[in-house]
Amino acid sequence: MKNYTSKWIMQRLTAVILIPLTFWFVYQFVLLSNYEYDQIKAFFFSKINASLFFILIIAMLYHAKLGNETIVEDYVTSVNLKKITKFIISLLTYLSMILTTISLLYIVTT
Amino acid sequence: MEKLLLKSNLSTGLCTFIKFFLYYCDSGFFLNFCKKNILRCYKVSVLQHKMSLNRPLSPHLSIHKRVLTAVFSIFHRFTGICLSVGAILLSVWIILIALGPEYYSKFQSLSSLIFFKIFLFLWTLTIFYHLYNGIRYLFWSYGKMMELSTVYKTGYVVIILSILSTILVWVSI
Numbered sequence: 001m002k003n004y005t006s007k008w009i010m011q012r013l014t015a016v017i018l019i020p021l022t023f024w025f026v027y028q029f030v031l032l033s034n035y036e037y038d039q040i041k042a043f044f045f046s047k048i049n050a051s052l053f054f055i056l057i058i059a060m061l062y063h064a065k066l067g068n069e070t071i072v073e074d075y076v077t078s079v080n081l082k083k084i085t086k087f088i089i090s091l092l093t094y095l096s097m098i099l100t101t102i103s104l105l106y107i108v109t110t
Numbered sequence: 111m112e113k114l115l116l117k118s119n120l121s122t123g124l125c126t127f128i129k130f131f132l133y134y135c136d137s138g139f140f141l142n143f144c145k146k147n148i149l150r151c152y153k154v155s156v157l158q159h160k161m162s163l164n165r166p167l168s169p170h171l172s173i174h175k176r177v178l179t180a181v182f183s184i185f186h187r188f189t190g191i192c193l194s195v196g197a198i199l200l201s202v203w204i205i206l207i208a209l210g211p212e213y214y215s216k217f218q219s220l221s222s223l224i225f226f227k228i229f230l231f232l233w234t235l236t237i238f239y240h241l242y243n244g245i246r247y248l249f250w251s252y253g254k255m256m257e258l259s260t261v262y263k264t265g266y267v268v269i270i271l272s273i274l275s276t277i278l279v280w281v282s283i
Contacts, residue, residue: 012248012251015244015247015248016248018241019241019244019245022237022241023241026234026237026238026279027279027282029200030230030234030279030280030283031283033221033226033230034221037207037211037214037215037218040207040214041207044207053204057197057200057201057204060197060200061197061198061201064190064193064194064197065194067187067190067194068190068191068194071187071190071191092198096197096198096201096202097201099201099205100201100204100205102208103204103205103207103208103209104204104208106208107204107207107208
């Protein structure tokens, strides 16, 4: 029952951050899916692209986590199942956040 | 049931009062009175717990008539779940790039299929729908555009804009 206001505010904040970034990224990703490996590496070598992608994926995962948690709170009535699903959601989001940051750093540096 | 719950609220207040009172004087009459009260409290709390286990789901999806605004809200949540799976897939994509060209060739063999193109088209459609509907939600959280007529109008605008922008993205490529 704690910090629901801050969660609500964070969801709106991440949404506002994501609005311009998705317009940029959807267009780029549809292009990127046809590219060869070297071209994609060249795309991530530019620091603007890499940092924008980093902000996008972190904001997206956090926004998704908050949204899924609200859905779980609305529809799942059993207390234990609620705990388990929330744990799985947070585990998946944090795991993918850490792995993406590591791999992005690896791509940029090598 | 409502009466019982009201009583429980009163009696919990009484109980705490009496517990404090018992520390200072221990007489049989008060003890007996307190026992009864505690028992009733316990029964009511058990009832409350049982009620909380079988509580109805918050938005009654199956009961209510399908209204356009409700359908928009349901679709917003549904697309949100789909896009969160998409976000995880995106992170898998970036990990595959980091692992090297041998691993990335697996993704390339997938992406050359027509099935993947259809999947990507649907992804763009869902992301644009969620984006435009999300902007509508942001306006609502500021308390603007709350009239029923504008809500319906902006709903149609969302559908038209999402379809138009997906077509625009795929035509420009």
